Amino acid sequence: MSVLRLENLKYKYPASSRFALNDISFTVEKGEFVGIVGMNTAGKTTLCYALSGLVPHFFKGAYGGDVYIGDMDVLTHEISEITANVGLVFENPFSQMTGAKFTVYDEIAFGLENQGIPRDVMHERIRESMRLLDIEELQEKNPFSLSGGQMQRVAIASVIAMKPDVLILDEPTSQLDPEGTEEVFHVIEKLAQEGMTIIMAEQKMEKLAEYADRILLMHNGKLIEDGTPEEIFSRDDLNDFGVEPPVYAKIARTLGMRDDATGLYPISLTQMPANLDIQFAPEVESRLKEKDTAELIVRNLHFGYEKGQDVINGLNVSLQGEPIAIIGQNGAGKTTFVKLLKALLKPDAGEIELDGTLISKTTAAALASRIGLIFQNPNDQIFKNTVIDEVMFGPLNIGQSKEEALANANKMLTLVGLLEKADENPYDLSLAERKMVAMASILAMNTDVVIFDEPTIGQDSRGKAKVKEIIDLLYEQGKLVICILHDMDFVAETFGRTIIFSNGKMLFDGLTRTAFAQEEALRIARVEQPHITKLVRSLGYEQIVLKESEFLARSTAGN
Amino acid sequence: MNNMTLYVQRDSPVHRVDPLTKLLFVFISIASTYLVSDHLVVLGILLFTFAILLTGKVFKSILPVIGVSFLLIASIIIVQGFFHPDRTTVLFEVGPFSIYKEGFSIAFLITLRVVNMVSAFGVLILTTKPDDLVEALLQKGLSPRFGYVLLSVLQIIPQMVALTGKITDAQRARGMETEGGLWMRFKSFLPLLGPVVLNSLTETRERSIALEIRGFNRKGKRTFLNETEDYRYGIPLRIALVAFFITVIVWRVIS
Numbered sequence: 171m172s173v174l175r176l177e178n179l180k181y182k183y184p185a186s187s188r189f190a191l192n193d194i195s196f197t198v199e200k201g202e203f204v205g206i207v208g209m210n211t212a213g214k215t216t217l218c219y220a221l222s223g224l225v226p227h228f229f230k231g232a233y234g235g236d237v238y239i240g241d242m243d244v245l246t247h248e249i250s251e252i253t254a255n256v257g258l259v260f261e262n263p264f265s266q267m268t269g270a271k272f273t274v275y276d277e278i279a280f281g282l283e284n285q286g287i288p289r290d291v292m293h294e295r296i297r298e299s300m301r302l303l304d305i306e307e308l309q310e311k312n313p314f315s316l317s318g319g320q321m322q323r324v325a326i327a328s329v330i331a332m333k334p335d336v337l338i339l340d341e342p343t344s345q346l347d348p349e350g351t352e353e354v355f356h357v358i359e360k361l362a363q364e365g366m367t368i369i370m371a372e373q374k375m376e377k378l379a380e381y382a383d384r385i386l387l388m389h390n391g392k393l394i395e396d397g398t399p400e401e402i403f404s405r406d407d408l409n410d411f412g413v414e415p416p417v418y419a420k421i422a423r424t425l426g427m428r429d430d431a432t433g434l435y436p437i438s439l440t441q442m443p444a445n446l447d448i449q450f451a452p453e454v455e456s457r458l459k460e461k462d463t464a465e466l467i468v469r470n471l472h473f474g475y476e477k478g479q480d481v482i483n484g485l486n487v488s489l490q491g492e493p494i495a496i497i498g499q500n501g502a503g504k505t506t507f508v509k510l511l512k513a514l515l516k517p518d519a520g521e522i523e524l525d526g527t528l529i530s531k532t533t534a535a536a537l538a539s540r541i542g543l544i545f546q547n548p549n550d551q552i553f554k555n556t557v558i559d560e561v562m563f564g565p566l567n568i569g570q571s572k573e574e575a576l577a578n579a580n581k582m583l584t585l586v587g588l589l590e591k592a593d594e595n596p597y598d599l600s601l602a603e604r605k606m607v608a609m610a611s612i613l614a615m616n617t618d619v620v621i622f623d624e625p626t627i628g629q630d631s632r633g634k635a636k637v638k639e640i641i642d643l644l645y646e647q648g649k650l651v652i653c654i655l656h657d658m659d660f661v662a663e664t665f666g667r668t669i670i671f672s673n674g675k676m677l678f679d680g681l682t683r684t685a686f687a688q689e690e691a692l693r694i695a696r697v698e699q700p701h702i703t704k705l706v707r708s709l710g711y712e713q714i715v716l717k718e719s720e721f722l723a724r725s726t727a728g729n
Numbered sequence: 730m731n732n733m734t735l736y737v738q739r740d741s742p743v744h745r746v747d748p749l750t751k752l753l754f755v756f757i758s759i760a761s762t763y764l765v766s767d768h769l770v771v772l773g774i775l776l777f778t779f780a781i782l783l784t785g786k787v788f789k790s791i792l793p794v795i796g797v798s799f800l801l802i803a804s805i806i807i808v809q810g811f812f813h814p815d816r817t818t819v820l821f822e823v824g825p826f827s828i829y830k831e832g833f834s835i836a837f838l839i840t841l842r843v844v845n846m847v848s849a850f851g852v853l854i855l856t857t858k859p860d861d862l863v864e865a866l867l868q869k870g871l872s873p874r875f876g877y878v879l880l881s882v883l884q885i886i887p888q889m890v891a892l893t894g895k896i897t898d899a900q901r902a903r904g905m906e907t908e909g910g911l912w913m914r915f916k917s918f919l920p921l922l923g924p925v926v927l928n929s930l931t932e933t934r935e936r937s938i939a940l941e942i943r944g945f946n947r948k949g950k951r952t953f954l955n956e957t958e959d960y961r962y963g964i965p966l967r968i969a970l971v972a973f974f975i976t977v978i979v980w981r982v983i984s
Binding site for chain 2: 293
């Protein structure tokens with residue numbers, strides 16, 4: 171019998187007129203790995219909620235059709251019974267910790283205590299799931315003191331310990347850095363090999379192409395196709411659904427390498443034909459016209475949150491001209507650095523100059539009209555009750571008139587595509603939309619310098635394209651753009667200059683193409699090359715290739 | 730970042746006392762000061778509470794809390810000192826105003842009671858891990874929902890402080906001046922309240938999903954990971970506390 175069965179599932183959130191899930195039917199067999207893809211509004215998260223009973227029991231709303239877990243009907247059972255069979259892990263690792271327990275070991279026990287599992291079995295299960303998730307050494311730590319990747323593994327361990335038949339993962343790595351992402355995927359792979367039934371919504375298509383047996387393509391609450399990764403990623407209309415195929419399929423498409431018999435593209439390295447001869451044409455010119463921008467000069471900058479522990483350690487850099495990417499692991503000091511630039515923190519030593527005037531002595535508020543900083547987590551930034559008030563807050567503070575501020579706010583909301591939501595409460599928007607609101611609220615201040623902290627987190631491929639468009643536009647207006655990023659593909663696509671950060675120091679500062687050739691620096695900073703760069707390398711070529719458009723043509727020998 | 734609690738990790742005999750005994754202590758200590766209206770006895774109880782805080786090596790941590798409650802205490806002294814209905818004896822005069830002895834005496838008693846209440850709670854909260862306290866209560870049959878609420882309340886103050894920091898940064902980053910004199914700080918404090926509460930509510934919703942999927946609302950018997958270690962001196966301590974309390978009640982009735 172199938173582990174999961176959906177029949178014509180329809181669902182509307184309360185106070186919403188549109189179907190979040192519209193007539194979905196599929197089955198999942200034991201041991202299968204099923205991927206869910208689609209853009210942010212496709213209904214992936216809602217589907218995950220429906221599979222774990224949160225829809226309809228927690229969220230209420232209008233519900234039709236049937237969901238069976240084994241032979242259990244979701245509609246007539248309580249969440250606690252359902253979650254005994256279905257484990258759910260979601261995006262934000264922080265909010266999955268119960269807050270009721272103060273060590274990792276106790277945190278994992280929480281669900282088991284609720285289930286009334288006998289004590290000796292409990293200890294056994296906790297140890298077993300810690301071993302599986304590779305978190306044994308964390309057992310005495312406080313869950314909130316862990317890194318995102320570690321926390322997410324604790325979250326998975328906590329649901330695995332409850333011995334569910336199915337594990338549902340809703341974009342489990344979207345808020346993690348590359349290292350955390352690798353940690354989590356590593357354990358997911360391990361679980362899949364152990365025969366766990368897994369359903370995973372994900373934006374990182376390379377991973378799904380690697381693991382998934384089947385992929386569900388969703389759009390506007392509908393199931394568009396239920397097929398193999400090859401079938402899904404070979405669709406010509408993927409872009410219409412806001413889904414970007416994995417890099418292998420993308421390149422294969424550019425090079426026209428469709429398999430003659432099946433009509434499908436290769437989606438992984440092993441499927442690539444061996445006898446390729448690819449020509450490259452690296453873009454030498456910057457894709458943007460040169461512009462004069464504001465200039466930030468940093469001299470011998472030192473900063474530590476605690477005495478004797480420098481987070482920023484003697485930094486010297488001049489920032490001006492084309493948009494600059496800052497890459498490096500979590501804890502490398504990137505966010506601290508931009509907070510210093512913005513005067514939210516005061517340097518212990520050294521100075522920062524903006525167009526010749528020292529800024530390290532002024533207050534953040536006084537700098538607001540010159541330097542804008544968009545926080546990584548929009549929830550740390552948003553505090554007004556309507557989107558429009560939120561966006562107008564900054565402009566009004568720096569002395570724009572009401573009319574001016576409103577005009578600016580409307581312009582920026584149009585730019586980020588949220589004008590029609592101007593009167594809504596920001597807390598009712600999705601994370602990706604809130605990030606856009608946070609962005610608009612800084613852009614509306616029309617500052618000379620704009621700093622982004624992780625703008626692509628939580629964005630689907632359309633959102634990323636929008637961010638890129640905004641960055642280009644800002645530079646065109648003569649603004650200095652500095653951007654902290656974990657998404658190396660995005661860095662390769664968008665930035666001409668890249669700084670590699672590690673331990674409060676710069677390991678490299680220069681052309682992006684040269685940056686991704688610095689294997690030693692990348693290794694120390696624990697960042698990987700962009701997928702496309704790795705792909706070209708693994709095919710046996712020496713070049714550093716950054717974009718699809720750099721592939722010219724191919725001639726295959728003897729095919 | 731850590732779980733945010735007021736708990737102070739130390740190695741002391743007070744830390745080793747089981748949560749329920751400490752809870753009993755809080756109740757009896759506070760109730761006694763209200764049963765008795767003799768200044769010396771109340772002062773004695775307060776000094777005893779202080780002694781426990783000192784033994785628990787957490788006396789320093791209670792001082793800011795007492796400091797904050799002095800705002801309340803000052804207003805008590807003023808109101809009682811000036812306006813107590815039985816005012817006859819002038820204690821001293823401040824300009825045209827007279828402070829009366831009767832009122833001042835009452836105000837002093839109330840002050841002792843308030844400080845003792847704050848300190849007694851301090852004994853419980855500063856030396857007991859919140860999860861230990863809640864677990865002890867759950868094992869005694871407290872509903873898990875209520876236990877969770879209690880736990881959240883215990884964490885709410887430090888959480889608010891952390892959140893306030895984040896939102897202040899967000900406001901400064903967009904040109905709102907928060908640095909500067911006392912008045913500036915006060916002015917910038919008010920707009921903070923809305924977002925702080927709103928943000929907490931959002932977090933609460935996500936957290937409650939996390940609890941749901943871990944079967945928090947399951948009906949039926951629960952088990953506990955940790956065995957309750959019986960605290961060696963728990964019973965004698967509790968007997969002593971109850972005996973003291975009975976003495977206080979008896980003394981109050983007969984005097």
